[in-house]
Amino acid sequence: MSRRKGRILAFQALYSWDVSRASIDDILTFSWLQKDSEIEAGTEPEEPSENAKEERLFASLIISGTISHIDEIDGVITAHLSANWSFDRINKVALAILRTSTYELMYQKEIDPKIVIDEAVNIAKNYGTDDSYKFINAILDKIGKNE
Numbered sequence: 001m002s003r004r005k006g007r008i009l010a011f012q013a014l015y016s017w018d019v020s021r022a023s024i025d026d027i028l029t030f031s032w033l034q035k036d037s038e039i040e041a042g043t044e045p046e047e048p049s050e051n052a053k054e055e056r057l058f059a060s061l062i063i064s065g066t067i068s069h070i071d072e073i074d075g076v077i078t079a080h081l082s083a084n085w086s087f088d089r090i091n092k093v094a095l096a097i098l099r100t101s102t103y104e105l106m107y108q109k110e111i112d113p114k115i116v117i118d119e120a121v122n123i124a125k126n127y128g129t130d131d132s133y134k135f136i137n138a139i140l141d142k143i144g145k146n147e
Helices: 002-018 034-043 048-066 071-080 092-107 113-127 131-144
Strands: none
Touching: 002 048, 002 113, 034 048, 048 071, 048 092, 071 092, 071 131, 092 113, 092 131, 113 131
């Protein structure tokens, strides 16, 4: 199983949830993973592989846990921002990465914080703005030391 893929799914789902306010049930169906060509062609999507099922299960745990604890997570993120930075300034991609990673740091204690932070930085490098990975690294490092 690739936990990185699960984390990517979780961050994408959280981004979608934040932007669209879709229900958690809709997000957790992962219907948004279907390719447009499959839908347009009217064909049934293929059954996901065992690895894909495990990745979705891992992502589901992060997604549902993050949404369940969103106020607490946002409070922790806010508490670790520098004085001249407001929560509202965080772009939606970086926020989704921060939220899922903060959830893992706070509630999945069996996972080494260095792994969570490293994964978040790599995801930010691939999906975020040019320097967002530095911002994410700094915030998660502070949170990781306090959790």
